[in-house]
Amino acid sequence: MKDLGKLKYLLGIEVSRGPDGFCLSHRKYTLDIITEAGMLGATPSSVPIELKHKLASVTCHVFENPEQYHHLVGRFIYLTSTRPDLSYLVHILSQFMKTPLLAHWEAALRLVRYLKGSSSQGIFLRSDSDLTITAYCDSDWASCPLTRRSLSAYIIYLGHSPISWKTKKQKTVSCSSAEAVPCVK
Known part of the structure; x- marks a missing residue:
């Protein structure tokens, strides 16, 4: 056995320690998602989804690259392990894995823009x-x-x-x- 020192990364989760506790985040993983989606230059969104969205009843063209949608939503699913604020939207986007429409892809890209503005968010575990x-x-x-x-x-x-x-x-x-x-x- 070998002592590797204080924990800094575990399964892609960054662990930041402070005097009040420690924070678990997917900062690097989130930045990888933004880069992979080609949204580094995009304007960040302040909210992950529109209020009273109609994603379940929208009618538009089928997204031509469903594998790309599957890959992005799969990455979002892993991201929810440190981001409870994403649970609802990832739940919604996951329902359209069989035949994603263009509107669903645009909603996924809006979530990427939201992540751009909140890439270092995570869970703070207080020591006191x-x-x-x-x-x-x-x-x-x-x-x-x-x-x-x-x-x-x-x-x-x-x-x-x-x-x-x-x-x-x-x-x-x-x-x-x-x-x-x-x-x-």
């Missing part, structure tokens, strides 16, 4: 935080315009640091937001 676990979850009702299925999401904190998160489309369709279950005696 208490060891209490707090969880938040939320669900909407019938948000998908095509399937009418609901989205659920959760995030779990250890102290003030996020440690787990997920966004998922429900498997079943509910007719209301509060369905009654019959009581059997």
Whole structure:
């Protein structure tokens, strides 16, 4: 066994230490995504997606290079391990892997522009935080315009640091937001 010193990189994740804790980020990986997409000279976007987007119901031409879309979305999926703010949009973009349209590709490029403005963001794990676990979850009702299925999401904190998160489309369709279950005696 060999002591390699303080951890700096692990599986592409950069570890930055400070007096208050340490930050986990994919700064170099994010810059690689921006470079690979040819967006180094692009103007950064302040938000990753338009408010009230219509990506699920858009009709336009099929994107001519679906492998390029698959590769970019796959890179986004790995990036969500240190960027909970991207979970929702990556969830949305992942739904169109079978036949991505030009509008989906443009949404993916907008996310690259967002990453350009926030390439060093990550998770900050505080060293002085208490060891209490707090969880938040939320669900909407019938948000998908095509399937009418609901989205659920959760995030779990250890102290003030996020440690787990997920966004998922429900498997079943509910007719209301509060369905009654019959009581059997």
